[in-house]
Amino acid sequence: MKLPSLLQAMAICATVLPAFAAGFDAEISGQAAKSIPIALTGYTGEAAQVLKFDLEVLGFDVVPAAKAQFELKAGSGAEVQGTLVDTGNQHPLFARSYPGGSVRSQAHTLSDDVVKAVTGNTGIARTKIAYKADLGGAKEVYVSDYDGANAFRATEDRSITASPAWVPGRLALLYTSYKGGKPDVYSHDLGTGARSRVFGFNGLNTSATVSPDGTRIAVVLSKSGSPDLWVSNIDGTGLRQLTTTKEPESSPCWSPDSKTICFVSNRDGKAALYTISAGGGEMRKLSTGGILNCTEPDWSPDGKWIAFTRAAGEFTLYVVPAGGGDATAITAGEDPSWARNSRTIVFTRGRDRARRLSLLDVPTRRVKDVNRISGSCSQPSWAR
Amino acid sequence: MNCLTKLGLIALLAVVAIGSGCAKKPKNITPIPNGYNGSAAPGSDVSQGGALRGGAGAGPGNGGRFTQPTDTAPRDLGVDPSKAAGSNELPSGNLRDGKIEDRETFKGNTVYFEYDKSSIKSSELAKIAAVAEHLKSHADASLAVEGHCDERGTEEYNRSLSERRALSIRERLVNLGVSASRVTTEAFGEDKPADLGHDESAWSKNRRGEFILLVPPSLK
Numbered sequence: 001m002k003l004p005s006l007l008q009a010m011a012i013c014a015t016v017l018p019a020f021a022a023g024f025d026a027e028i029s030g031q032a033a034k035s036i037p038i039a040l041t042g043y044t045g046e047a048a049q050v051l052k053f054d055l056e057v058l059g060f061d062v063v064p065a066a067k068a069q070f071e072l073k074a075g076s077g078a079e080v081q082g083t084l085v086d087t088g089n090q091h092p093l094f095a096r097s098y099p100g101g102s103v104r105s106q107a108h109t110l111s112d113d114v115v116k117a118v119t120g121n122t123g124i125a126r127t128k129i130a131y132k133a134d135l136g137g138a139k140e141v142y143v144s145d146y147d148g149a150n151a152f153r154a155t156e157d158r159s160i161t162a163s164p165a166w167v168p169g170r171l172a173l174l175y176t177s178y179k180g181g182k183p184d185v186y187s188h189d190l191g192t193g194a195r196s197r198v199f200g201f202n203g204l205n206t207s208a209t210v211s212p213d214g215t216r217i218a219v220v221l222s223k224s225g226s227p228d229l230w231v232s233n234i235d236g237t238g239l240r241q242l243t244t245t246k247e248p249e250s251s252p253c254w255s256p257d258s259k260t261i262c263f264v265s266n267r268d269g270k271a272a273l274y275t276i277s278a279g280g281g282e283m284r285k286l287s288t289g290g291i292l293n294c295t296e297p298d299w300s301p302d303g304k305w306i307a308f309t310r311a312a313g314e315f316t317l318y319v320v321p322a323g324g325g326d327a328t329a330i331t332a333g334e335d336p337s338w339a340r341n342s343r344t345i346v347f348t349r350g351r352d353r354a355r356r357l358s359l360l361d362v363p364t365r366r367v368k369d370v371n372r373i374s375g376s377c378s379q380p381s382w383a384r
Numbered sequence: 385m386n387c388l389t390k391l392g393l394i395a396l397l398a399v400v401a402i403g404s405g406c407a408k409k410p411k412n413i414t415p416i417p418n419g420y421n422g423s424a425a426p427g428s429d430v431s432q433g434g435a436l437r438g439g440a441g442a443g444p445g446n447g448g449r450f451t452q453p454t455d456t457a458p459r460d461l462g463v464d465p466s467k468a469a470g471s472n473e474l475p476s477g478n479l480r481d482g483k484i485e486d487r488e489t490f491k492g493n494t495v496y497f498e499y500d501k502s503s504i505k506s507s508e509l510a511k512i513a514a515v516a517e518h519l520k521s522h523a524d525a526s527l528a529v530e531g532h533c534d535e536r537g538t539e540e541y542n543r544s545l546s547e548r549r550a551l552s553i554r555e556r557l558v559n560l561g562v563s564a565s566r567v568t569t570e571a572f573g574e575d576k577p578a579d580l581g582h583d584e585s586a587w588s589k590n591r592r593g594e595f596i597l598l599v600p601p602s603l604k
Binding site (some may be wrong): 003132139160162163176178181183201202203204206207220222225226227247248249250251264266273287293296306309312313315334335351352353378379 | 475476477478479484495502523535536537538539540541543544545547548551568569570571573575576580582593
């Protein structure tokens with residue numbers, strides 16, 4: 001790298017990165033970060049729509065060129081093209097063309113490149129979410145792009161289907177279905193359509209989640225006489241009971257190294273977060289700085305944070321350091337699920353069976369609704 | 385699905401069933417061997433082809449009940465009611481097998497709960513006692529207890545809480561002398577509200593346990 005471009009790169013770092021890297025942790029627990037002004041020049045129709053949505057979700061503000069720190073300029077080709085310029089020095093960061101696929105997919109790929117060039121982070125614009133949709137009677141699991149586009153109904157059981165969870169790195173889900181009359185856990189390969197029942201014991205079988213290394217399942221079963229936390233191999237074999245409380249456990253999630261499970265227990269009367277070794281041992285209460293009624297934990301993929309829902313009349317999203325500490329209220333809503341960037345969260349907001357999915361940019365606190373299918377949506381799970 | 389795949393799946397689920405019987409034994413609890421509910425076939429439905437496949441039409445029993453016979457017959461373990469808190473494993477067979485569902489008989493016996501609680505209120509004890517008496521005089525019948533919540537908790541929290549409510553009712557029945565092997569539980573969380581309203585009047589009706597009597601066809 002020549003000296004001038006190195007200096008330019010350093011200048012970019014000095015002006016932009018604090019909001020994203022060095023200051024990121026502070027911004028989760030403190031003041032909201034500033035958004036980055038960017039201009040989109042020459043884009044129309046779907047490409048313009050997609051770029052604006054993607055960049056706003058990741059903490060950018062789309063503004064006129066005169067007020068922008070970066071400008072993204074369209075090209076003249078049939079496919080989506082983009083030249084990203086630092087408006088301070090007119091230095092181009094990249095100039096690329098995106099042939100192939102749909103306009104949506106081209107625009108998503110370009111916005112991922114902008115995010116990468118400006119922040120250094122891997123984009124999320126081409127990831128998928130799964131969720132539960134209440135269609136007024138039947139409750140089915142849907143899969144869509146992270147922005148709600150290309151929604152696909154994965155189940156048509158005309159029953160209750162709930163608690164979808166992605167198998168890491170695969171186009172496959174675990175979920176709870178009542179198609180057998182009671183809650184059982186199924187594994188569903190979205191590539192082939194093959195389904196199999198993984199847990200079908202009497203009583204409750206629910207909240208199954210796969211470890212990030214793909215080898216084990218954490219699940220809530222009541223076959224021992226109380227809703228307890230269990231762990232099995234990925235195929236359901238080698239089942240082992242981790243908790244033996246009389247009070248209910250719920251909503252297990254995994255640490256990124258697949259060694260620890262965070263979950264909810266009412267052992268001490270009120271819902272609180274606990275951690276336990278996936279191999280067994282004592283359950284330990286996670287300090288949330290005096291916040292009570294904590295449910296639905298989700299561990300960020302970088303291992304630093306646990307997002308959860310405080311359910312006390314209203315639902316509020318909180319974030320707490322993974323080792324415990326003071327929890328920070330982020331926004332109204334429930335059931336957070338982190339994207340792979342450990343920055344964006346998909347969650348549920350709204351009440352009264354008219355719920356919708358929204359995307360939260362944790363550092364800037366910005367919330368944008370996911371395109372909605374008909375029905376009341378909840379229990380989102382972000383593929384990662 | 386070809387035969388080999390099918391055999392493989394059945395073998396896999398057989399391993400699931402065996403493995404599950406070997407779970408580590410927690411203290412004060414007597415696990416039930418072979419507790420897997422149902423055979424492999426009902427749970428493993430498959431459709432083929434296409435890029436992204438739903439479970440639509442994938443096998444029998446959409447919204448229905450598992451009706452295949454199980455390898456394991458329910459049996460009375462002779463549970464000591466004094467140890468109810470530690471000896472409440474659910475029965476191993478499917479109590480619904482071949483039974484007819486009767487939601488009317490105990491319609492007036494629905495048990496209601498306090499917000500975020502699974503303990504039985506004293507006002508509800510007589511309703512459970514009446515169910516226990518009926519079961520004692522109808523030896524062929526068994527019972528499903530459905531647990532439900534209001535919408536104020538989060539969804540999976542409610543699913544576990546509703547199961548705990550159903551289990552509290554079941555424990556009470558066992559304490560009153562009903563065999564534990566005759567009562568199963570079904571947790572619905574907030575997914576089947578009795579009242580669609582969004583106030584305390586509706587919520588108080590939704591925090592409930594319902595009794596579904598399961599009777600052999602010949603008695604109906």
